[in-house]
Each structure stands twice: as structure tokens, then as C-alpha cells.
Amino acid sequence: MCGRLSQYHGIHDFVAVLSIPDALINHVGDAPLARYNAAPTTTLAVLHQHEQRIYADNLRWGWRPHWAKDRAAPINARVEKVAHGPFFRAIWRQRLIVPIDNWFEWVDTQDKSRQPWLIRRADHGPVFCAAIGQFPTPGTDPRDDDGFVIITADSAGGMLDIHDRRPVVLCAELAREWLDPATPVERAEQMLLFEGEAAETFEWHKVDKAVGNARNQGAGLIAEVV
Template sequence: MCGRLSQYSGIHDFVAALSMPNAMVNSVGELPLERYNVAPTTQVAVLHVQGELLLADPVRWGWRPHWATDRAAPINARVEKVAHGPFFRAIWPHRAITPINNWFEWVDEGGQKKQPYLIRRRDGAPIYCAAIGQLPNANEGPGEHDGFVIITADSGGGMVDIHDRRPVVLNPELAREWLDPATPKERAEQMVLHQGEPAEVFEWYKVDTAVGNVRNKGETLITQIGGVS
């Protein structure tokens, strides 16, 4: 996963498809998010559960443990290692969903610039990316070291031609289970290892190279310029 996504629906639109009965504490706002070119290190809307509450909070995309000062904060975590490696041990129990509309990957097709592709669900539904993080506390508010990473897995099918890694995407039922603090860590690991949405659920198409500049923000960045795969 190259590290760029879109999050332009309103948080209530993302939550509606989850069908969660929890009362929501919304720190993201009521309006559509309208972010078409979201880059790492910026604040991204994430969903997480504390007690009986569903929390929607802006959280920095990227996290590292306090002892890892010799490297940049990763934005993704490989599903093969995330549950047992020392780097993410502290946040593995703190599960979240990053709800997005699409993400982008760049492919070298021999031009002067790599060609960006937009990847989305074929049915147009929200994409629920499995994530973990150091997350805001409902009683204390945001913390200085808050951050999150998206869990990634090997791509499959034709998506391999776009990138060899992709987010682990959960259907709404599994996303609810992932968010539930009562879900055992062992069960959570099996979900992200084996039950992510298959490549066939997604489609992808070329978009303008303007998306490569994080200063470009408009809706035209998600406009198709080639055929859909």
C-alpha cells in the first residue's frame, strides 16, 4: 500500500453501513469529510470502541513505540507479523477501523511519472480497513503520542499488477467484531489473516498524476481517465 487515500463521505455515512447500536461520540464533525488526497502524518478519521461507546476521532496516520526513535513512524503494519512482533505489541490490543472511500497506488508504466490508480469497492460501499493504534480516550481526549497504522496483506488476483500489498478490508459484520473489545486477540488475528475481502471485491482505474502532489485536494483527483479493471 503506497500510502494515500480518500475519505470524503460523512462519518455518519460510514457508520450507517456498520449497523452498530452503540451511542457515538463524534469528534470528527457532522459534514462530509471531503478529503480526496489524504497523506500519511495527517489526521484521519478512525472508529474505535471504548466501553459501550463508538468513538469517531481524528488520529494521526503513523505510529511508533517510544523506544523506536531511530526511524520514521510506520503508516502500515504487515498482517503476517503485527500480532507477535515487538514493534506493535503495545497497540495490538487497541483495534480500530479506518473507513475510507478509496486508496491510491502508483505503477511504473514507462512514462515520465508513475501512473496513479484509484482502488475502490465495485459496489461503491465504504471500505473498512483494519487498523490498530494508540487512540484517544473518551474521558481524557487526544494524547500527544496518539497514532494508528493500517494492517496490510499480500494482494491477490489482478490487483497484484497494481501493488503487491493492500489494506486488510473487513466486511461490516467482521468490522463490528474487530471493533468489539470482547473479541479475543487470537480471533482478531485470524480475522485479518484469513477473512479480509478478496481482490474480486475491488475495481481500479487510472487517475490524473496531480494526485501525486499532496497539495492538490479537489474532487477531480478521483475522476477516471482510463478503463476500469
């Protein structure tokens, strides 16, 4: 996963697919999010659960533990290591869903340029990315080092021609289970390793190279080009 995504629908559009009625504490607003070209360190809308309520909050994309200040904050965590390595130990139990519309990948071409591709669900529904992070619980104040990482898996099995890594995407039912604090960590790891959406769930197309500049925004960036 190259680290660029779109999040342009409104938060209610994403939550509606999760079928969690009357349970949202919304801190991101009701308007469309309109983030067509979100880059690392961008503040994105995320979903997390506290007790029986779902919270929508804005959170920075990227996180590192306090003892790793000498390195850049990663934006992704490899599913093979996230549950057992020391780097993400402090946030492994703090699960999030990052609801997005699509993400972008870049592929080298024969003329040595790089062609961006958009990847989305074939049914054009929300993409629920499994993530973990550090975020304020109700009644606590945000911290300067709050943030999140998206969990990625090997793309083998149909998407290797686009990129060798992709986010772990969960169906709506599994996304609800992932968010639930009562879900055991062993079960959470099983979902990541074996139950993410398969490659045939997705479709992809070429987009304009203007998406390479994170300052560029707008619906034109997600349109297919020949």
C-alpha cells in the same frame, strides 16, 4: 499500499453501513470529511469502541513506540508480523477501523513515469480498513505520540498488477467484530489472515497525476482518466 487515500463522505455515512444505531460518540463533526488526497501524517477520522459505544475521533496516520524515536513512524503494519512482533506489541489490542472511500496506488509505466490508480469497492460502498493505534480512551487526554497504522496483506490473487500490498478490508459484520473489545486477540488475528475482502470485491481505474501532490484536493482527483 503506497500511502494515499480518500475519506470524503461524512462519518455518519460510514457508520450507517455498520448498522450501529444510536451508539456513536462523534468527535469529528457532521459535515463531509472532504479529504480526497490524504497523505501519511494527515489526521483522519477513525472509529473505535469503548464498552458499548462507538467513538469517531481524529487521529494522526502513523505511529511508533516510544523506544523507536530514531526512525520514521510507520503508516502500515504487515499482517504477517503485527500480532507477534515487538514493534506493535503495545497497541496490538487497541483496534480501530479507518473508514475510507478509496485508496491510491502508483504503477511504473513503459515510459518510466508513474501512473496513479484509484482502488475502491466495486459496489462503491465504504472501505473498512483494519487498523491498530494509540488513542485516548474516554476521560483521558490526547498524547503527542497518539496515532495509528493500517494493517496490510499480500495482494496476490487478482491485484498484483496494481501493487504487491493492500489494506486488510473487512466487511461490515467483521468490522463490528474487530472493533468489539471483547473479541479475543486470537480471533482478531484470524480475521486479518483469512477473512479480509477478496480481490474481486474491488475495482480500479487510472486517475490524474495531480494526485501525486498531496496539496492537491478536490473531487477531480478521483475521476477516471483514459
